[in-house]
Amino acid sequence: MPSSGGSVALRVNGLGKRYELGERESYVALRDVISRAVKRPLVRSRRRRAVGDSVFWALRDVSFEVPHGEALAIVGRNGAGKSTLLKILTRITEPTEGEAVVAGRVGALLEVGTGFHPELTGRENVTLNGAILGMRRQEIQAKFDEIVDFAGVERFVDTPVKRYSSGMRARLAFAVAAFLETDILVVDEVLAVGDAEFQKKCMGKMGDAADGGRTVLFVSHNMTAVESLCKRAVWLDGGRVVADGPTPDVVGRYLSTSFSALSERSWPELESAPGNDAVRVRRAAVRPEYGSPSDPIDVRTPVALEFEYWNLRPNALLNLSVHIYNAQGVLVFNALPYLEKVWQGRPFPRGLYRDTCHIPGDLLNDGTYRVELMVVEGSRAIYKQDEILVFEVRDDPHSRDGWFGSWEGAVRPQLSWETEQLVDENVTVGLHVD
């Protein structure tokens, strides 16, 4: 049994998780099962089809080892299997194959706020949440003041949590989990919580954990945080390990390849293109204004979004509506072509069209953006496609002026400033002396 520093804290061997389609989406009604049992002959054919068509591996053949005391980042697109991996390691769900050996207690900071009951006070919820996370009563009592202090909710400990702001609630939940003494700390995307000061506290706490000999598994879309906290990263894609190595290498490869996959998409066959009887999309692309879709975009780069689509009905009054969401799921903006000069307000004859939307440089913050396309007729959406494009806006190190933390805000405009001196203290002091 490994028990000293330098040993392995976590060994994952050929881990896989299979979902049957439908199992994740919805539950079954007993009534259906009973009525299906009545119509026996139908059951068998349906079963067979289900096995063939609807098996989905969220995770497959995943193997890696984490030495005790290492901070490991897990990166990958949404749906790459990161959350499934964490859920298996924290024993929320069981793997379908393979195994993982974990040395010691595992604590999770997964989407904090879980298990809080609105009717109970902050104090009661801390106690309860601690117990849910596996803390003993004495342990919670001993850390209570520290937890409340860390969360900054001292004045409200005896107020029901339903009167807390969502920020306060999340901070308190994070604090409980952060003070849990575990050998392995699993952190999933908590940096989306709270203000800049609290985020700094969280980063500090995770850094402490790693320095204090705890093993940290960190999942985040914030590459700045990943790079500053973890020396090693594992990149998951389609449920498999694509790369495992030093963070800068892995993150670099991940950023350069995984997003290009969705920076340009085309559907040359009209019949199979996404859409309906009214419109079908032929191509969508995101590129630097003066470049091609494979070129990198940083916070300073003007960006063009292009959409090519077939209008299949005569004289349709069409409008595109584009929603841009950031990695936290915040709608950054909604753009419509109402200032477009040629076709705006005119009926579209049948044919192929291209709309280009120009996003100026120095507007988007760094991060991953998801583009949702809607085709609107009048005030009615006739077609919608979520995640038609995904693109990464990288940071521009030159525009940061020495600050390395994450840059706050949904947008990052370059605004003009003026500073004027209103009173010259030297002159004033001089006056008084006289």
Added chain:
Amino acid sequence: MSSPPLVRPLTVIRPRGARTLVGWAELWAYRDLVYFLTWRDIKVRYKQTALGAAWAVLQPVLTMVVFSIFFGRLAGVPSEGVPYPVFAYTALVPWTFFANAVTQASNSLVAQEAMLTKVYFPRLIVPLAAVLAGLVDVSIAFVVLVGLMLAYGTVPTVAILALPLLVVFAAITALAVGLWLSALNVRYRDVRYTLPFIVQLWLFASPVAYPSSLVPEAWRPLYGVNPMVGVVDGFRWALLGGTESPGSAFLVSVAAVVALLVGGLAYFRRMERSFADAV
């Protein structure tokens, strides 16, 4: 922050990891959670309902009044030499506990969805806490029973010493049924809609409004397959003394509960693996 403990127990995570019926060691490690969840269920229930603790009394008392009027007075159902209100209320104490505990336990896993999908802990604790929380109602309802027995001058016998064991028996019965239904409820979401109906039928299949002596002797063992027959007869025997001691039907009930509990634990264990995926 102090350093982590030096000896780290190894946990192996693999498909179909849990093989024993109950993970006792783990349950023991999480004993504080059992306590806190029970305490939360009680607290929240009494905070959220306008009637609060009075509900624990009103439910069996009002049912007793209705039963006394319709079954005791109008239908003339026999009550084995005991005043009918005392006779009915003695049965309504365990029955109300059972009905509430089973309902709460059955919905417990679905209600704790957020917790189940985010944190690991022995899942058994969730329905267990729901059943334990119901015991508070039992103790409140007992206070009324004492008053009622004093008012009617019913004197208990030595058999009353068996009462704690019978409360445990009632709790285990509720847990056994709750385990089945809570696990089924995760998988088949229409279970919750059938539940009130099941509970209602179950009430009339149990000797609550009538004595089990009304059932022909030959059918008693079969009647005992309903574990609430054993629970209710046991309560009457312990509290009212005068009635005959529970016989073969009681033993059948005990056997039925053991079978139901072992099966429930096994089914719960099997379903537990997919709770987080199905909820």
